Amino acid sequence: MTVNQGHSAEPLRLLAVHAHPDDEASKGAAMMASYVAAGDRVMVASCTGGERGGIQNPAMEGDAHSLRDMGGARRLEMARAAEILGIEHQWLGFTDSGLPEGDPLPALPANCFALKPLEIAAAPLVRLVRRFRPHVIVSYDENGGYPHPDHIMAHKVTVEAFHAAGDPERYPEAGPAWEPQKLYYDLAFNPQRFRALHFALEEAGIASPYAQRLAAWLEADSEGHTPPAGTHPTTTQVDCGEFFEKRDDALRAHATQVDPEGFFFAVSPDMQRKVWPWEDYSLIESRVPTSFPENDLFAGLR
Numbered sequence: 001m002t003v004n005q006g007h008s009a010e011p012l013r014l015l016a017v018h019a020h021p022d023d024e025a026s027k028g029a030a031m032m033a034s035y036v037a038a039g040d041r042v043m044v045a046s047c048t049g050g051e052r053g054g055i056q057n058p059a060m061e062g063d064a065h066s067l068r069d070m071g072g073a074r075r076l077e078m079a080r081a082a083e084i085l086g087i088e089h090q091w092l093g094f095t096d097s098g099l100p101e102g103d104p105l106p107a108l109p110a111n112c113f114a115l116k117p118l119e120i121a122a123a124p125l126v127r128l129v130r131r132f133r134p135h136v137i138v139s140y141d142e143n144g145g146y147p148h149p150d151h152i153m154a155h156k157v158t159v160e161a162f163h164a165a166g167d168p169e170r171y172p173e174a175g176p177a178w179e180p181q182k183l184y185y186d187l188a189f190n191p192q193r194f195r196a197l198h199f200a201l202e203e204a205g206i207a208s209p210y211a212q213r214l215a216a217w218l219e220a221d222s223e224g225h226t227p228p229a230g231t232h233p234t235t236t237q238v239d240c241g242e243f244f245e246k247r248d249d250a251l252r253a254h255a256t257q258v259d260p261e262g263f264f265f266a267v268s269p270d271m272q273r274k275v276w277p278w279e280d281y282s283l284i285e286s287r288v289p290t291s292f293p294e295n296d297l298f299a300g301l302r
Contacts, residue, residue, distance in 0.1 A: 002063030012298050014039045015134035015180075017125065017158045019113075019150035020050035020096065022254035026264060027145065028138060029085055029247035030240040031279040031297070034253035035155040036086035037243070039299070043088040043132050046112050047154050050074045050257075052098035057259045066256045071096075073256055080253040084246060088132075092124040097149045112211050114195060116147035121153060123174060129165040130175035136297050137162050138281065141185040141232055159183070162285065169186040181287045181301060185232055187280040192234070200275040209266045232282035236294035244269035 014035060024044045028073070032042045042289045053063055068074040082089040087103075089280070096114035100106050108115055126254075129137070139158035144151025166179025181266040194210045202209040215285030250264060251258045258264060281297065283290070288300035 002054040010040055011041045012136070012301055013132060013134045014044070014136045015043045015129065015132060016186075017045045017047065017137065017139040017154055019047050019082070019140075019144070019148065021046050021054065022026045022050065022251070022257040023075045023151075024085075024087070025081050025247065025254055025258070027186045028279055029081075029250050030243040031238045032087055033085045033246045033250075034238065034240040034245040035297075040240055041088065043090060043134065043283040044130070045090050045092055045104045046078065047092045047121075047157065048094045048096040048150055049091065050096050052096040052109075053257060056257045057255055057262075059260075060256050061263045063256065072257070073179055074254070076255065077254045078205065079187075080260075081250040084253060089108050090128055090132075091181065092128070093199060094121065096257035097153075099148055105259060112149075114153045116153070118156060118160055119171075122157040122164065123171055125157050125161040126165050127169045128175040129161050129180060130178045133178045134180050135301050136184065137183045138186055138297070141282075143231070145186065145189055147168075157180050162209060179287070182283060182290075182297065183285040184236065184281040184283055184297060187232070187282055189235060190280045193276050193280060196227055197272065200271055201267060204271070209263050233285070235283040235292050236281040236297060238281070238297060238301070239295060241269070241273035244272055251260075 015033070016024060016028055016032060018027070024046070028095040032044070035202050037043050053070060053074065055063065055066060060066060078089065084204065094116065095111060097108050097112035097114040107158060113121065137158060140151050140155045142152070144154055144155055162180055162183045166177050168177040194213060196212040198208045198214055248269065251264055283294065286300065290300040
């Protein structure tokens with residue numbers, strides 16, 4: 001049983017589900033800022049506080065606050081990024097699982113997000129979906145975008161919430177049922193995008209930081225000519241180049257995690273606008289009629 005809802009002139013609502021603070025800035029930030037500017041409402045759910053993250057920015061090495069209280073530092077960074085993007089934000093309250101390293105990999109820490117039973121991990125997100133009532137939900141694919149245990153769990157809870165939130169018999173304590181209409185996976189690691197940016201840099205005589213990544217994709221391609229296709233095709237490209245500077249500012253707000261001289265800033269916003277002015281998504285489920293290609297995550301809802 002589901003609850004149906006009509007769509008009036010009220011703002012449309014989008015919910016983006018991310019594993020840690022800073023993921024919202026590196027994946028879909030320009031898209032979100034573009035919808036906020038158009039008058040739509042955008043909510044980011046951060047599944048964990050990112051408290052097990054290390055300092056990734058050399059300029060922040062030795063920072064007293066983050067060394068003493070990384071979770072607190074990242075909350076302040078997230079608040080600043082949300083302000084820059086104009087988005088609403090909700091912590092789901094789980095503990096960062098960390099990224100296990102070594103051979104063999106160590107066990108994940110007790111009580112972390114990735115080890116939670118699915119219904120316990122999904123319950124706060126179902127509650128948020130029913131309160132915020134998004135028409136569209138965006139998160140990661142089955143591999144988490146990349147295989148961090150928290151990203152993979154973020155995928156699982158998103159799919160669970162998308163299917164369960166409209167059924168009043170499931171999670172009955174989480175509020176009145178609401179049925180989201182579309183589910184997308186973010187394609188921030190789209191090989192075609194990296195390839196286009198790589199060649200644009202080379203043509204401009206600028207060293208590309210993407211060569212190693214492209215080489216890895218080429219090795220996986222049996223023909224050896226082009227990067228292999230992703231698991232999910234690109235169905236939707238949101239033209240949001242006007243907001244690339246805002247995205248970069250949101251990234252820099254996560255000062256412990258993002259090196260302002262690093263990978264994310266290798267290509268200027270102007271060059272990106274010329275070469276790849278979109279952010280890419282794959283439509284996984286839709287309860288409204290739509291057709292491909294799309295240029296709007298709310299296609300079929302307006």
